[in-house]
Amino acid sequence: MAQISIIGTGYVGLVYGVAFADLGNDVIGVDIDADKVEMLKSGECPIFEPRLPELLQSNLKSGRITFTTDYAEAVPQSEFVFICVDTPSTMTGEADMRAVRSAATMLADHLRDGAVVVNKSTMPIGSGDFVSAIIGEHIPNNRKFAVISNPEFLREGNAVADVFRPDRIILGTDNDHDAVERLKDLYRALDAPIVVTDRRSAEMVKYASNSFLATKISFINEMAQICERVGADVSVVAEGMGYDERIGPLFLQAGVGYGGSCFPKDVKALAHIAHEADCHPQLLHAVMEINQDQRRRFVKQLQEKTGDLYAKDIAVWGLSFKENTDDMRESPSIDIINMMLSRGANVRAYDPASLERARVELPKVDLCGNPYDAVTGADALCVITPWNEFKQANMGRVVEIMRNPVLLDGRNLYSPAVMKDLGFTYVGVGR
Ligand code: NAD
Secondary structure, three states, rough: OEEEEEEEOOOOHHHHHHHHHHHHOOOEEOOOOOHHHHHHHHHOOOOOOOOHHHHHHHHHHHHEEEEOOHHHHHHHHHEEEOOOOOOOEEEOOOOOOOHHHHHHHHHHOOOOOOEEEEEOOOOOOOOOHHHHHHHHHHHHHHOEEEEEOOOOOOOOOOOOEEEEOOEEEEEEEOOOHHHHHHHHHHHHHHHOHHHEEOOOOEHHHHHHHHHHHHHHHHHHHHHHHHHHHHOOOOHHHHHHHHOOOOOOOOOOOOOOOOOOOOHHHHHHHHHHHHHHOOOOOOOHHHHHHHHHHHHHHHHHHHHHHHHOOOOEEEEEEOOOOOOOOOOOOOOOHHHHHHHHHHOEEEEEEEEOOHHHHHHHHHOEEEEEOOOHHHHHHOOEEEOOOOOOOHHOHHHHHEEEEEEEEEEEEEOOOOOOOHHHHHHHHHEEEOO
């Protein structure tokens, strides 16, 4: 059993906090957001993530996890302090390290001798040195500490399962092998391969992994554009490619492009890091450009089917950046809907989990409590997020209640032939 502080109780920190608690450790989650801390203390889960509420409640009940806004309540007794704060993009594309800087400064005052600080947030190459220097500057009485880079790979929507069964654990250290052994012990229960390397390589593994996955998505989206012109179906092309073990089937679904709190900012940040290092990251730029193009192309295709969008009623299914999450950060839906609104369309939208977030992100959208209200009287339906609920919706009913049965399937959820038989004017991606 270890004493652990988790700094930042968002999508990553909260899931790790409850998972470590569930494994029998003593965990304190620290967050500067007092409202979030109050919710968590009362057992209310501030995010939509399958299995998380049950896990939070059972571990609160057992007393293995608590929450606070006060570093002094958590850090002094902790052997491990995990930094899980946000590192969003700045205007120039580099990672915004203000939350990391402030977390490192605040935890340094309270760090006990021999504590291990674990950088779990996604941070630019060299951040292990950056965090180490801040702590070194502020820590009292020359207490010893180690900083390990331990990037995270969980997927929102599947985060609990991913944390308990990760594909790999990456630990980066420059000199502290004792700290790595202790961290390996903490992770032993997860039974995953552990790669130990230097801090910079560990940090780079994260950026390279996310950039590679984003590249697969942009690759198949470029193939989709070609398929449309040459009369091929990208879904079948991806299936055929995916059986090749060297390629694999994952991340080859053509659609409106990637979004979320990680891929967009991490590809941008790696391109920025590359520029700073005098490299010319042409592939990364192409990946980002294709991703933006998918959103523009989607709206262009909508206009081709409905004519001028001015005063048209457009229904949208799905607002979160992917299924099984309420996260709307950098969701393709935001750009797409803003393009529709700027052309004068009225947008009515439904999402199973992110309506509350949408009230803030998309205040001009009419939000509906179910998918059928959104499509009633609509001139087109745009499916943007592949929630299960949409895959087997009653499309026969949908075609009847729409004014114009135009269906833009931004995730290739439906069979074009079946939709055409039902009476839809169907547009998929790359088919
Ligand atoms: P998040 O925005 O959901 O959560 C961050 C939390 O940190 C917030 O609750 C915020 O209030 C808190 N915080 C900010 N500054 C703080 C401070 N000084 N002290 C204490 N708390 C503070 O972010 P997230 O999605 O959990 O991501 C965290 C990090 O993990 C990011 O670097 C992200 O790139 C990385 N990551 C995220 C995912 C993902 O799927 N969300 C996956 C892998 C890696």
